[in-house]
Amino acid sequence: MPDLARIASHFCIGGEYQRAERVRSGHINEGHAAWFRTPGGEARRYLLQRINHHVFSSPERLMENMEAVTAHLRAKLKATGGDPDREALTLVRTVDGGVLHRTRSGEYWRVTLFIEGASSHEQAAGPGQVRSAGRAFGRFLALLSDFPVEQLHETIPGFHHTPGRVEALRDAVRRDVAGRARAARAEIAFVEDRAATTAELLDLLEAGRLPRRVTHNDTKLDNVLIDDETGEGICVIDLDTVMPGLAAYDFGDAVRSMANTAAEDERDLDRVSLDLEAYEQLAAGYSEGAGGFLTPGEIDSLTTGARLMTLECGIRFLTDHLDGDRYFRIGRVGQNLDRCRTQFKLVHEMESRRAEMVRIVDRYRPR
Numbered sequence: 001m002p003d004l005a006r007i008a009s010h011f012c013i014g015g016e017y018q019r020a021e022r023v024r025s026g027h028i029n030e031g032h033a034a035w036f037r038t039p040g041g042e043a044r045r046y047l048l049q050r051i052n053h054h055v056f057s058s059p060e061r062l063m064e065n066m067e068a069v070t071a072h073l074r075a076k077l078k079a080t081g082g083d084p085d086r087e088a089l090t091l092v093r094t095v096d097g098g099v100l101h102r103t104r105s106g107e108y109w110r111v112t113l114f115i116e117g118a119s120s121h122e123q124a125a126g127p128g129q130v131r132s133a134g135r136a137f138g139r140f141l142a143l144l145s146d147f148p149v150e151q152l153h154e155t156i157p158g159f160h161h162t163p164g165r166v167e168a169l170r171d172a173v174r175r176d177v178a179g180r181a182r183a184a185r186a187e188i189a190f191v192e193d194r195a196a197t198t199a200e201l202l203d204l205l206e207a208g209r210l211p212r213r214v215t216h217n218d219t220k221l222d223n224v225l226i227d228d229e230t231g232e233g234i235c236v237i238d239l240d241t242v243m244p245g246l247a248a249y250d251f252g253d254a255v256r257s258m259a260n261t262a263a264e265d266e267r268d269l270d271r272v273s274l275d276l277e278a279y280e281q282l283a284a285g286y287s288e289g290a291g292g293f294l295t296p297g298e299i300d301s302l303t304t305g306a307r308l309m310t311l312e313c314g315i316r317f318l319t320d321h322l323d324g325d326r327y328f329r330i331g332r333v334g335q336n337l338d339r340c341r342t343q344f345k346l347v348h349e350m351e352s353r354r355a356e357m358v359r360i361v362d363r364y365r366p367r
């Protein structure tokens, strides 16, 4: 356990450190929910996060993005009668006026207000929750539709460049540092069979047929806080990958995460299947949240986004498995390969049910 009291002392928290709990969500950063007692005797919670600087090579630039984006969201929410303290993240400043603390040993920490009365879920509790989460991510796109996209740093270059992810897999296969490539032959072949289809969204972008947006790029269910009472998706969190992107990335990654009948790392593939009911809820929720901001071309691209984001995530899990699990946190050996297999099973089903998926999205076109 890191010395959280000491880390907290570098931030303007204005209270005495009491205790903390590890937050078990996400595969990358490390989070701790910590209680502090204010001079008035009140208990308040904050979220202390250690930024994984192996994944994010410039925590400073990442925090520049986060500061600008949260300021924009808060201003918009204030102007439209929302509650910026619950519907957006609030960064706590360091004592020297920044938003990032670097420890002597080279760790990077940030602090945000803990949003009470809301939770993050790994697996959806039902169609209503999926729709709320979709709506929250759609609203995120709408709220940031007037944010100057060129101001954002690319916190992870080529993050959703799917052909680049295929190349990275090929490198990992060649290196085979963990000696696992032979046993993953079927998965590697699955990717090679589809390698030629991975530039579909990038081609549309280059042809000027899709607008570049400010997107979240990691829209899994546990990255939206769901209000414990109303069940509404109130706040989008985990803003580390907010970057220039495509609406199809956000919609697609949400599908990958929420239209799965099983967990991301389910070992019994018979339990993994594409949940078209959840897909429909996402299409409905996302378009409700995005309001009229999606162009007809973007709506056309959503089904492609679902397939490509699922394929890409599976490729990344497979690459990390071959690299010896250096990127995604694992709890057991083979977990990244299991994660890869669930993604590929979903891709396979998306390919055979593409026509249905297109028809579903069509129902939610604005008229």
Ligand code: GN1
Pocket (backbone or CB within 6 Å): 025, 026, 027, 028, 029, 055, 217, 218, 220, 223, 238, 240, 241, 264, 313
């Ligand atoms: C990671 O950090 P977390 O768990 O929200 C990853 C996403 C993957 C996701 C798969 C920065 O997200 O891209 O889709 O795992 N984030 C990063 O569950 O690589």
Ligand code: MG
Pocket (backbone or CB within 6 Å): 025, 026, 027, 222, 223, 238
């Ligand atoms: Mg997360």
